[in-house]
Amino acid sequence: MDLQEENCGPEDGRNNDQAGSGGAAAGHNHLGWDDLTRSAYDRWLARMAQKAPATIEKYKRYVDGLLTHCRKSANKITDHDIQLYINTIHGYPSRGTAVVAINSYLKEVGRRIKNIELGRPSEPRTIVPLTEDECKRMVEATMTLQQRVLLALLRDTGGRASAICSLRVEDVGSDYIVLQGDTAKNRTTSTAPIGPDTAELLKRYISETGARVRVFPSNRRTLWAMINKVARRAGIQKKVYPHLFRHMKALDFRRAKAQPDTVMNALGWKDTSQYDKRYGKRTATETMTEARALLDKTPQETGNPAKAIEQLAVLLAQGKIDLPTYQASILTLQQKPKEGKKGDRDDSLFYVH
Secondary structure, X not given: OOOOOOOOOXXXXXXXXXXXXXXXXXXXXXXOOOHHHHHHHHHHHHHHOOOOHHHXXXXXXXXXXXXXXXXXXXXXXXXXXXXXXXXXXOOHHHHHHHHHHHHHHHHHHOOOOOOOOOOOOOOOOEEOOOOHHHHHHHHHHOOOHHHHHHHHXXXXXXXXXXXXXXXXXXXXXXXXXXXXXXOXXXXXXXXXXXXXXXXXXXXXXXXXXXXXXXXXXXXXXHHHHHHHHHHHHOOOOOOOOHHHHHHHHHHHHHHOOOOHHHHHHHHOOOOOXXXXXXXXXXXXXXXXXXXXXXXXXXXXXOOOHHHHHHHHHHHHHOOOOOHHHXXXXXXXXXXXXEOOEOOOOOOOOOXXX
16 A cells, blocks of 8 residues: 555544554553664654644554554564554554554665555545534624634634634734644645624724734634534534534635635645545535426426436436436435425535545
């Protein structure tokens, strides 16, 4: 397998990865390591210094776990030894990250992992963005000006949590903010527009607090906790976290058919190579709306969904509709309509990447 080293900061949604039983016990214990293993480890850490702190800690956890699990010199560790250790790690994504970390370390002793089985991939992560109504409920559930400003900035800019928390007074403009690249993901600086209401809230907050350098005293952890509490107070059951607003902003850009340069500058991306892959799919609401509109136009006998399905199949064969719309139409036809609301269903937005 050919995996590339990555930055895996806490905003990737997998901060609860476990490094197996060996990793938990190892910590930073170098006792019992021979000179070759220790010197290779020190060189590896020096080479890793430019990476994000969260990435370094995660990689160290996996490498420490491997060395404790194997209890042999680094140049004598076999692929079989590594496979046995990988098998102790829970979760396909975590195993992939562990292999990347171990590979980066083994470069110091002149070798590379060749054949490691990671197991069956898990199902793609389903992310459920907030509806506009839920956003309004969260705003109403805020209890302080700081909470309201932070929430407004997340929604307007789609900025990363650590970048929002480290916002400087000098980076606040009349209708934009400059988000400095943070070590959690990259060091790219982005200019993000903000709405007039958000700009007014931010100006008022800075005036009332007398902030001179950093706008907020919050950090990434306290922001996560705040967003979670406000969501619960608003009665929102779905998972809500700061990075969710970044996904929502990316979806906004997709719907508006924004130019790649606009997306890169606003979200601080180095490129848009993953943009279409992650956000190019239509939401469930968009597909179902199209399906319902299609059914309204499709002649069908009352109480005879089989006839409508047959007609839809013809349209699919003719290339007049795509497969997702055809499948969504079938689901709509099979639904049991609620009284007074034919074909009603929960249309909460979601997409899978």
